[in-house]
Amino acid sequence: MYGNIIVGGTAILLSLAGVNADQCAAGSKQVQGNWYCQPVQAIKYSNVGFPGTYNQITNMGADGRCSSTPKQFTGPLSPLDEEVSLHFRGPLSLKQIAVYTLSNSKREEPVLQRRGHANHHRHLHNRPRSNGFEHQVEERDIVATINGQEVSWKENAAGAAAAQPAMITATIDGKVVSWPNPAAQQTQAPATSVAAKQNPAPASAAATTAPAIPAKSSSAPAPIVNGAYNRIGYYNAASQTLDNLVFLGNYGGQGSGVFDYKFGASLAYSNSAGTAGAASPQILADQLLPSDKEITVMLNKDCKDGGCGYSRPGSVAYHGFEGANKVFMFEFSMPSDGKSGGLNTDMPAIWMLNAQIPRTTQYGPAECSCWTTGCGEFDIVEALHTSSTFMKSTLHTNKPAGSSDYIERPVSKTMKLAVVFDSNASTVQVQVLPDNAEFPTSISTKDISGMCSTSSEKLTSLFNVS
Secondary structure (H helix, E strand, O other): OOOOOOHHHOOEEOOOOOOOEOOHHHOOEEEOOEEEOOEOOEEEEEOOOOOEEEEEEEEEOOOOOEEEEEEEEOOOOOOOOOOEEEEEEEOEEEEEEEEEEEOOOOOOOOOEEEOOOOOOOOOOOOOOOOOOOOOOOOOEEEEEEEOOEEEEEEEOOOOOOOOOOOEEEEEEOOEEEEEEOHHHHOOOOOOOOOEEOOOOOOHHHHHHOOOOOOOOOOOOOOOOOOOOEEEEEEEEOOOOEEEOEEEEEOOOOOOOOOEEOOOEEOOEEEOOOOOOEEOOOOOOOOOOEOEOOEEEEEEOOEHHHOOOOOOOOOOOOEOOEOOOOEEEEEEEEOOOOOOOOOOOOOOOEEEEEEOHHHHHOOOOOHHHOOHHHOOOEEEEEEEOOOOOOEEEEEEEOOOOEEOOOEEEOOOOOOEEEEEEEEOOOOEEEEEEEOOOOOOOOEEOHHHHHHHOOOOOHHHEEEEEOO
């Protein structure tokens, strides 16, 4: 991941204004500095997407300096409606990936690949850069009353809520539409929680403050955007099928891509084990990705068409997954590989980044990536400490958010998981699927709505971004 550093193993819970319905009323616990409430089967973020600006990289010079220009974004789910890349860190055994977009979305003609006889939430997660650069993170002053005393600290992962407009207006599929803003309709401002990973609160806050119990939202979600969702990319480990996807990694200089001591390793083609670079595209083998090894998955459409914007010279550069309405489905397990010591050991994760991040630098100088200015990251499920079985979810944009509930890590069996982006409701939902769920070539909106409604209220965590 990019920029998610847990300092001294300590993270805190921040109280933000917003109407939420997590499961913290049933109890919470603190484990290695992080608060966890209850295991759930679904985590749903609503009111996602606020207007903002981030610095888009326009040049990476030979002297190690980078140039950028402000880019404005607006609309439901922005900036994660832009192209995103998928990232996986071991120990993880990846069995299936399927990516869907609305049927009116463009797709390139797929190239179906099978293995025959012929032949690295910018998600940092405590990762040291090989070139010695240290990530600089924007800090904010947080002030709160804890045990009757006013305290303050520096924090970079979440901030106070802003005043909300009564209506949200956006252009969707060429039409201007408006809908009530759930954040503006709230009648009270109960507290909720986000894990702040970069800078700890004062000791009294981290040691004694449990998450507050929030009220539940009374606003009903809007229906999912109409239209069939077609599968635009697919991977199956057992059959070694790869359709319109490509496996990459931060292995520049190993067969493909580039490496230097100013920016570190660029993207390169990943080898079949996901542990090193390769000279050409490979299909990920049906085996365990080890601890602290990462792979990147993007659309099998390279950036030679000029549609990706700026990419680091010499890097292997591909398009990401674009659009405000998209669905990702995964099948995977996260067994412990028995390793201990070192950074990111036995800390599996699945996340996505604005695709501009890996195409410039994921683990290089902060000023050479748009991450620090909020171009977007979504941690779908991630372990925050070695051997953790609690998988947290966190949204990193100009309005960060994160649930204190968690999804249980699939250690001994595979899990099927869906991530649904819905612009009509301004929601992003992480949903555990039944074991018999299939990954078909197309999904109706009715099926997606049903899929997002399978978990009971006690197994659903709702988080209203504000």
